[in-house]
């Protein structure tokens with residue numbers, strides 16, 4: 001293990017001195033910070049553990065704790081507090097603090113606490129690396145997310161996996177995880193050792209799709225020079241995943257319905273009823289109910305499929321899943337690319353949390369992959385996400401209007417003020433941030449009667 005780095009954050013010089021002096025004896029590398037802002041900056045240089053004073057001149061300890069944890073959940077934080085109430089302690093642990101200590105403290109005790117804490121992270125990192133390389137690729141916890149929707153999906157998949165229920169319908173926009181959910185369901189079930197067969201209904205013309213699914217007898221059609229088993233037959237005991245079911249033509253829909261109802265089918269050109277035991281998982285990114293209304297999709301098949309519906313909501317409706325996914329992909333690409341990116345800074349995380357993700361988790365995965373390939377530092381920063389920084393708001397149709405409406409004038413004013421504040425009233429830069437020219441910024445400064453603070 002490399003020499004662990006410890007950051008001591010306290011505005012009192014004496015405290016910093018006593019802690020750093022004692023901890024240096026144990027062979028650690030020590031950094032110091034007096035303020036919250038300074039502490040966050042220092043964290044970017046790669047810190048394993050932070051001794052964090054609860055009361056800092058520019059922020060309170062809990063806020064800083066949260067930001068440190070967002071940037072790298074592996075960073076350990078021990079909170080130091082002079083007036084420990086049970087409440088602050090509980091809050092601290094809830095926000096992911098490893099421990100807290102009361103001031104005045106005994107430096108030897110702190111040193112012991114630090115040693116223990118560092119042992120835990122080392123172990124945690126090793127376990128995670130092992131899991132990433134050896135775990136079954138489609139276990140339930142491969143579905144990352146803390147939102148009620150995703151937690152519910154995991155629970156539902158687990159239940160269905162254990163049940164004999166045979167048909168499941170997965171819906172959700174492109175990139176929301178339908179393929180993933182289908183595989184997880186298969187591999188969590190007793191069918192895991194049997195085949196998982198996957199077919200995309202839109203990829204083949206009707207006749208071919210039918211014979212792919214149900215197989216055909218010799219001579220069934222020109223070119224059928226021998227008998228062929230279909231996917232459904234080959235998957236016996238396992239799972240058939242019918243992707244893009246919304247694109248299936250009505251004639252085939254009828255045959256599929258018959259199969260779902262009776263569990264038997266005929267090969268194309270055959271007369272014998274064949275019986276198999278498969279679970280059918282269907283998926284679509286279309287609104288099937290709407291397709292039914294418009295007469296493109298059979299209503300009876302819809303109801304047959306919809307017995308166990310699983311809806312994967314778009315990522316923009318479960319933004320609390322974003323940090324977990326970001327860290328999941330940082331870990332995976334660290335392994336895959338043999339990189340040592342430690343985390344992401346608070347600004348970049350905020351950027352990703354606000355971005356609308358029209359391509360959902362797939363787009364987020366690609367963004368992290370790209371950022372990790374190109375990043376110079378060991379922490380991802382906003383500049384590593386050029387697509388998000390430049391086009392987040394140009395995707396105008398994705399800026400959601402709140403249900404209760406909005407005051408457009410007020411919004412404009414607020415954006416102009418923010419741009420000016422961020423650029424210390426440099427009008428050219430502020431204009432660039434807003435995608436307008438300098439005259440247009442000047443016009444708005446007058447319109448809103450904004451004044452540069454002295």
Ligand SMILES: Nc1ncnc2c1ncn2[C@@H]1O[C@H](COP(=O)(O)OP(=O)(O)OP(=O)(O)O)[C@@H](O)[C@H]1O
Pocket residue numbers: 142143144145150172173174175176177178179180181284285325361362365
């Ligand atoms: N909750 C999740 N946790 C981890 N990875 C996820 C999650 N959801 C989706 N992914 C990943 O995002 C990518 C896209 O997911 P997937 O292919 O399952 O989407 P899909 O809904 O089938 O999209 P499409 O409709 O375009 O086929 C995959 O790499 C998948 O592993």
Ligand SMILES: [Mg+2]
Pocket residue numbers: 178179243
């Ligand atoms: Mg898919």
